[in-house]
Amino acid sequence: MSTFGEVVLRSLCVLIGFLVLPLLVGQTEHKLMAHMQGRLGPMYAGGFHGWAQLVADGVKFTQKEDIVPLAADKPVFRLAPALGIVSYLLALAVIPFGPHLVAAGITGSLLWVLAVGAIGTVGTLMAGWSSGNKYALIGGLRSAAQLVSYEVPLILAGASFAMAAGSFSLVSIAHAWTPWWLLWQLPGAIVFLVAGTAELQRPPFDMPVADSEVVMGPWTEYTGLRFALFLLAEYAGIVVVSLLLAVLYLGGWTGPFDHQIGPFWVLLKGFFFAVIILWMRMSWPRLREDQLQRVAWLGLVPLALLQIVLTAAGVVLTT
Template sequence: MMAVLTIGIRLAAVLTGFLVLPLLVGQLEHKAMAHMQARLGPMEAGRFHGWAQLVADGVKFVQKEHVLPDRADRAMFSLAPALALLPYLVILVVIPLGPSLLGVDLDAGLLFVLAAMGVSVLGAVMAGWASGNKYAQLGGMRSAAQLMAYELPLVLVAGSVAMAAGTLSLPGIVAAWSLWWLGWQGIGAVVFFTAGLAELHRPPFDMPVADSEIIMGPYTEYTGLRFAFFLLAEYAGIVVLCALTATLFLGGWRGPYEQQLGWLWMLLKTFALSFVVIWMRATYPRLRADQLQQLAWKVLVPLALIQLAVTGVVRVVG
């Protein structure tokens, strides 16, 4: 009975974090970009710095009408937002927040996380195909091509980390981490983070949802809460990517007084990386489709293979 209660409490905590952390990242993006670009936007919602504007936007999405195009595949059109969002909730269950703060410790947790991340991207592909709209279909095709290109370096670098740690368990990887990993796993960290941004369609890798060219791509026909779910999936993906990067390359909960404050170090690392994601959106212009493919196949894949070779040499010599 106690074991069931413990699992229930852990899952409730994961669900609470899933509902809160993406909203905090969304609020951080709105306010950070506003100051970076010197256009503060609405500041009246809430007494301090317009903090309630995100809540007002959520209420607006709830009030909007649900539109179902005549040419759409009704079942797939309705399921696509859930397919984009729910895998990130499943991923948070296995990412450790502290030495004993995690939902489930899987022996092959890293493989599970990578598989779930790939499934979430398929939500955009399904949305584009099911909408019956040429802009949405073009965005879905771009999403599929981008997924195929950037999934390979992501998996190769994750394999390098597993090789270095000697385990596929995420808590085991954090336990095997040491500060000098930043030196010989640094290339992999950059490749992993960049490929993850591309899979999330975050700027400068947002060509599949280019609002100025193909009108939000796979999400062209979506309104109301369905569209809000895609936005929430994007912010949840940022949290998952940053938390996973912190776990694999930055030591996760490791830090001073990690037994007591491990959860704090993990959150600080996650939000610091989230700020980098926002900074990149405000700084770099969108890449063309051909530039996206060239970066993946000509730069990231070779770098991932180099990282694998370096890891193999270090493991053999060490």
């Protein structure tokens, strides 16, 4: 039974990690884009290697005026940016960094993450509907269609990992991990990575916020810190998806000297997947809406079903 002090300490650690890790991902994205695409701007702020770029962006957002359109549904408009932040904070609370190092020990933690993680996309839909702007509404409808399409393969891929471990607990799944999973669960990991990136509406799956078509989609009418909250929620989603893949597919804290530096392995493996998600933005063009749906229903769903068949066969043969 956890004491009140332990609960407060764990909650504080989750909050600090939630505030720090998304900012590190954002800074990493600036630097990767600068190197991979020859962008000089992010390399100048603050001098050495553009270390102050993130600070400069934060100052820029705080200086901008907070505007709420007259035609907007004001309570929903104001609530939408916070919804994504809260959903990913709740998801991060159940991701284990060690056998006993988890803020909230929930038996069905995988189900919890998949459930609350989808709420962030609902915030995007709320933003599009409440803005009173036709471009924002179109982006919100695209967001809803994308949520429905990519939630299916995401859940199927998660079910494969749960079947392989015989549990919906992320701690139990990490305990059940073996090097054989690197091959056995590879299709499921690919599905989870691609579907998770699409759920975050990251390029090349950023059709809801396609600037060349719908201005900025659901974010069109947002300014200042409210717009910054959407960006922070996006980076927080990258952290959650990356850490989830680190636990589900790479065994989480498993590694040399894992009893001493287990959390380091979780962060290192999560950083590996985060870089892949960032790399996709810098390397691939945006998909058309029909291509986006085709990838989900004709690509990821059959691959996820194949992974479930392989997992079932593997479980039967090893028991």
